[in-house]
Amino acid sequence: MSSRGRPRSFDRAEVLEKAMEVFWQQGFEGSSMTDLTTAMGINSPSLYAAFGSKEALYLEAVRHFSETAAAETFRALMEAPTLREGLAGMLYASIGCSTQEGRPQGCMIALGATHCAPENERVRLELKEMRRTLRDTLRLKFETAVAEGLLPRDSDTGSLATYFATVVHGISIQARDGATRKELGAVVLHALAAFDRATRVNDPAGSA
Template identity: 85%
Template sequence: MFDRTEALEKAMEVFWQQGFEGSSMTDLTTAMGISSPSLYAAFRSKEALYLEAVRHFSETSAAGIFRALMEAPTLREGLAGMLNASIGCSTQPGRPQGCMIALGATHCAPENERIRQELKEMRRTLQDTLRLKFETAISDGLLPPDVDAASLAAYYATVVHGLSIQARDGATCDELTAILAHALAPFDRITRVNDPVGLA
């Protein structure tokens, strides 16, 4: 008998490092310390295992990204916290660098289209959450009424995904953190008239 959660963690790291198509069954069973029959009995298929591993990543390693955005006392602090959490997720010592969701399955064979669509929807969730936050801030008078909430949300989602790519390419935590001031500058320009002390 094996520890299912521990095995899922090991599978997650393999997929995180190598992607869905780049991870062989041998890679997975070796990392998980189980046989192929045990893997299929517990997770049904490689695809099902991958999707469960991605959800596990979202609920563990990446959970702080949404939490920082949603729980901060101000929108600006939420954005800064989200970006810092994204950097932390992408530069964990002893873990694959980058974000599993941001990097996963942007290209795949036609038979794996379901994987690509699932990750696309997960990436879209961040952008939709940001858009709703910005729309609420506009309604509450914290952002000017002419702000395009959709494009601003797309911008910050793009920054989060870009930080992940930079991390996978070898950027350090300090190098990524230096980007934050530039990333927050557009928000500061938007709110300066309405909120001179930066409390939006």
């Protein structure tokens, strides 16, 4: 009897979560098929049947990370009532994501695939694009604030976006290296103070 029609003997969402943990800790190239199948509790044929390839599994795991573990970072930025509160929420959410107890430290997107062999260039470019999305989103937030009169008209929105994206990514690296939540929280305060100085913010929460 062909195995094509047989139902899977595992929960796809559950094994994807386990694969995400492996990639989050070890990166794409640092994770072997043995690492993945052992953590996922399935064999290689089942992995390929469910996900297609290691690369496809990794990219799906990264998207899963973005929609679950890292979701609060974007949500905090987009849903806060003021720009400054959104920036603060984003940075504190980044700390929360990067310092979860019992999980890999740092952000899978910030740390993932910054160096890849030529044959894995697609993976590097996908992660680069995801990191750029944060910077582009920040730039749009700053541009909107300028248009609404919340920031001075001469504000350098591109540099502000790059600065805050760099802080987010730096939080991830420092967390992976063992920085505590208290230490990273101090970084957030410095970043917000720099924002206030650089923009002479008119946001109602700017002096909070």
